[in-house]
Amino acid sequence: MQYWNPSCECMSREEMMKLQTERLIDTVKRIYHNVPVYREKMQEKGIEPGDIKTLDDLKKLPFTYKNDLRDTYPYGFFASPLSEIVRIHASSGTTGKQTVVGYTRKDIDTWAEVTARTLVSAGADKNSLIQVAYGYGLFTGGLGIHYGAERVGASVIPISGGNTKRQIQIMKDFGTTILACTPSYALYMAEEMEELGVKKEDLKLKAGVFGAEQWSENMRKEIEERLGIIAIDIYGLSEIIGPGVSTECHCRCGLHIQEDHFIPEIIDPVTEEVLPPGSKGELVFSTVTKEGIPLIRYRTRDISTLNYEKCECGRTTVRMSKVSGRTDDMLTIRGVNVFPSQIETVLLEFGDTAPHYLLIVDRIDNLDVLEIWVEMNQQLFSDQVKRIEDIERKIRKAIEEILGVSATVKLVEPKTIERSEGKAKRVIDKRKF
């Protein structure tokens, strides 16, 4: 099976634009009438749904920022009543509050459709055994791929993340053909396999769909070599739908965006001007089929480029280049999005002013590790070791709860953390992508 849905994936540009236009017009009407925040945003710009007639009018619409979702936490951007919502997921917000998204039954159906396209691009069919080692839960990774795999008719192994020895055992015994996880976890598995004496020849693995974090071509080569598979980059974010927004095909020359559902733009993150195809800038998405939480011109903060040329695989959908960076300070640690400002929220619980802190991220044996330096201050200090160790433990626990990833906390002397022009540096990322 070459394509899951050739009529959409190989549609002519003309047809695609017609479809996108119709859907955009519908979506704009929907959000204007159902989402007060959007109505206000549009009124501020002096536009009404009737002003949106062509795809070119997209640029008249206001942007949606992650902080908009925080300010209207939890359901402010929902365009459907909760009675129509059948699923809720959440991802990291910029502070302590999560970004909440809701899916109607139709949205779940759309999601299964786009993740099915993703899996088929990686070579999946109904004979595949797909091991989903993305986390299940509020994170969209696990359940997103799961529904797509079922849609294709493949056999799903919903193992979720962690417990690497069991992952490898199952991969070998069950005959897994497609692995879905973060690329760094795939490499970690390869390492663990070596340790356990499991060879790639012992596995039936053919392909991997890897996403949820930034990775390099070198990492791809290493994964492909060590696991004997083809490694496919997939992209998605919960605000847009989750995994399934775009995927590489076997040509591995850009990720095909499912643009009948998600219209991409590349903008200059500073001037907010739309840039011509091929230019490098910030990726912005407008969802045009979603009911639960349709977002218009959502600022992903991911840096990429767009290529509208027809791909060798036969698909005509626009391709985005592998994400090359961020326009904000968001980090991805073991697949989890982390904002340094979240740490500040935690530290404020321990005093009136947050002490200076520094996140040090490293990749040791292919696993991301996070160390957080917190400068000792008068509020945290005590002459008793047990009190300080108690505070250290409480900070660590609170950070784990807010971030969703474990971290080690190190209390350091005041002024240890380097300041540039009075502003403390918040992150040192030692990982090489």
Add this chain to the structure above:
Amino acid sequence: MLVKQISVFLENKSGRLAEVTKILADSNIDISALSIADTTDFGILRLIVNDPETAEKALKDNGFTVSCCSVIAISVPDKPGGLAKALSVLESEAIGIEYMYAFVGKAENEALVILRLDNPEKAVDMLEGAGVKVLTSDTVCKL
């Protein structure tokens, strides 16, 4: 009868203690007693000095995190059972000892001990009632 102790947060890295003692020397501070509690990552230096206010200010001005608390200083006979007798008084009154350390002074045939207790005022009364010699700040600094 309580003695002021200052505590300083130190990271476990070389040169930190030398730095503290230099700052104190420059401020003409005399150290009577000291102890260090250390963990893998950090240490807490505890000091009894002749002028705790000046010492605290000098260290803070130099970027150290400093706190001040009250401890008691006792002197016990320098012979077997000398300390045991004093501690049994605290135990009978269920006064908890957070930590303690011995220090060296010029007192002959006497051993000197600093105690950090959960109820220092009550402890002073109890110890003195039982005939244990509790030292004032002035005495400690002159030892």
